[in-house]
Amino acid sequence: MQVRYGQSGDLDWLCENDIHVGKDWIKRCLGNQEYVVALQDNKIIGFLRFSFFWGKIPYMDMVWVPEAGRKQGTGTALFNFWEAEMKKVGAKVLMTSSVIHELEPQTWHKKNGFQESGQLHFGNFDPTKEVFFIKNL
Ligand SMILES: CC(C)(COP(=O)(O)OP(=O)(O)OC[C@H]1O[C@@H](n2cnc3c(N)ncnc32)[C@H](O)[C@@H]1OP(=O)(O)O)[C@@H](O)C(=O)NCCC(=O)NCCS
The missing domain is CATH 3.40.630.30 (Gcn5-related N-acetyltransferase (GNAT))
Incomplete structure (x- = not known):
């Protein structure tokens, strides 16, 4: 590859x-x-x-x-x-995020060393929450 x-x-x-x-x-x-x-x-x-x-x-x-x-x-x-x-x-740090109900990518992010750092929704754009992750380097 x-x-x-x-x-x-x-x-x-x-x-x-x-x-x-x-x-x-x-x-x-x-x-x-x-x-x-x-x-x-x-x-x-x-x-x-x-x-x-x-x-x-x-x-x-x-x-x-x-x-x-x-x-x-x-x-x-x-x-x-x-x-x-x-x-x-x-x-010094990496960020990513995932839709709150999509657990598979969240598990994958954690396997890659990310930790959950908070949740946001986007009002009129999208009320579904997004979970944010960071990885300290
Ligand atoms: C998340 C995503 C990118 C992961 O891609 P992937 O190529 O399957 O990832 P990897 O193969 O590196 O790792 C996935 C799993 O396969 C396992 N794996 C890796 N190489 C392997 C191999 N040679 N044989 C068997 N399993 C293997 C990993 O250990 C990992 O295990 P887990 O399921 O327990 O976490 C893919 O699932 C995807 O495209 N999902 C849809 C989009 C998405 O949700 N994106 C993330 C949010 S932005």
Whole structure:
């Protein structure tokens, strides 16, 4: 398996698979090196998209592996690459979050060393609570 930052040639695959954001945002994230992708035989098998809370704290917005390819270490490989890269740029803490009732990703985040740090809802945008996690580096 190869893990690297997303590149412009990954745009079509990401548009098909990163369904929570539009093409313009995907292009923006690719331009800013805010995607990490995992590949097998030169085909993408998962991605991690991130941003920076307060422009400072690396925030893992989304990590996704197609269902058929899960539990084979791809998600962990994406996360490990990202964590190592964020350490290189001097990050002291990582952030992520999950919808409150989605327990599986929360367990996965904890396995990767995250601890729960609070809950928020987003008013008119989405009253469902989101659980936030941090990992001290
Ligand atoms: C969360 C997600 C990215 C994890 O990806 P993944 O590739 O399945 O993750 P990994 O394979 O690294 O780890 C998952 C499990 O497989 C196990 N595993 C890892 N390699 C393995 C292998 N070779 N054989 C068997 N099991 C393995 C891990 O120990 C882990 O165990 P757990 O289920 O007890 O936690 C994936 O489930 C997903 O895309 N979910 C939907 C989207 C989502 O919820 N994203 C997170 C919120 S943004």
